[in-house]
Amino acid sequence: MNDVVKPKRIGILTAGGDCPGLNAAIRGVGKTAIVEYGMEVLGFHAGYSGLISGKYNVLKESALSGILTLGGTILGTSREKPFKMAKNGDNLKPEKIKKNYAKLGLDAVVCIGGNGTMKTASLLAQEGLNVVGIPKTIDNDVWGTDVTFGFDSAVQIATDAIDRLHTTANSHQRVMIIEIMGHHAGWLALYSGLAGGGDIILLPELEYNIRSVCKKIESRYEDNKPYSIVVVAEGIEHPKDKSAASHIAEAIQTYTGIETRETVLGYIQRGGSPTPMDRILATRYGSFATQCIAEGNFGTMVAIKDNELTTVPLEEVGGKLRLVESDHGLIQKARKMGVSFGDEFL
Structure with a gap:
């Protein structure tokens, strides 16, 4: 009798400032995960805060319909920095994230955000979590990619x-x-x-x-x-x-x-609805991020180079800016x- 292969269980979060295209990226990750790979998808609330508190919703395919054109993010966002030390020198947030990651049986987390989000994602990868980053920001200043969604x-x-x-x-x-x-x-x-x-x-x-x-x-x-x-x-x-x-x-x-x-x-x-270009870019990023998970390509950020999808190591992205x-x-x-x-x- 063949063993039943457990479908992968992945998380998605949106962190940092909001921008047009976040929902398109969530949809790109989620629909590809569910339709193409049969994965289970959890959407964490309010950025890294949701990973710390364990607050999430299971995202069915139906929940991802009708969000392509919406501004903002259906998951909510925050500027929570889990690796930032508390005033008393204690910081249990990374441990809480690791416990929730294990407790929920996650195989990977997709972190959608800008420079700060990618830096945190890199630190989580160093802690042993399977992480894939997706770059977004209206400032277009994430290092390692030619363009971020939200910019257009x-x-x-x-x-x-x-x-x-x-x-x-x-x-x-x-x-x-x-x-x-x-x-x-x-x-x-x-x-x-x-x-x-x-x-x-x-x-x-x-x-x-x-x-x-x-x-x-x-x-x-x-x-x-x-x-x-x-x-x-x-x-x-x-x-x-x-x-x-x-x-x-x-x-x-x-x-x-x-x-x-x-x-x-x-x-x-x-604010507002993303342009067609941002909808397409966010969708490409989202779908490719899920492909990276399926292929075991972790600790990376998806990127565009000369209009071709690729990945760059998260450890190379954090703390850098792409300037004019x-x-x-x-x-x-x-x-x-x-x-x-x-x-x-x-």
């Missing part, structure tokens, strides 16, 4: 906002500053700034000179271009008691005397079209 949706939202500011700026002949998310990486500001026709784009990776910014604006007015759009990443150098947009707007108005207004786009960039390089092709092309990055007179 955020670019579309930010670009739409810039498009709308053009009409107001032109009507009132003003300088309009729009602040885009991105603490360390300027990918979102760069892409939306170019797509939206920004005249000046300020990135965290490039040192800028406010006099250079003002000179660009004044030269545009001298050339009978009565308004300017300045796209600013939130992570540029600025006083911490005000927003980046407010700092740049005050400086421009002070030095040029030209009427200036600022808009901080904020969390609007992270000063000689990036888009920056070079933009400079040739007259776009300023605030560094022309440094």
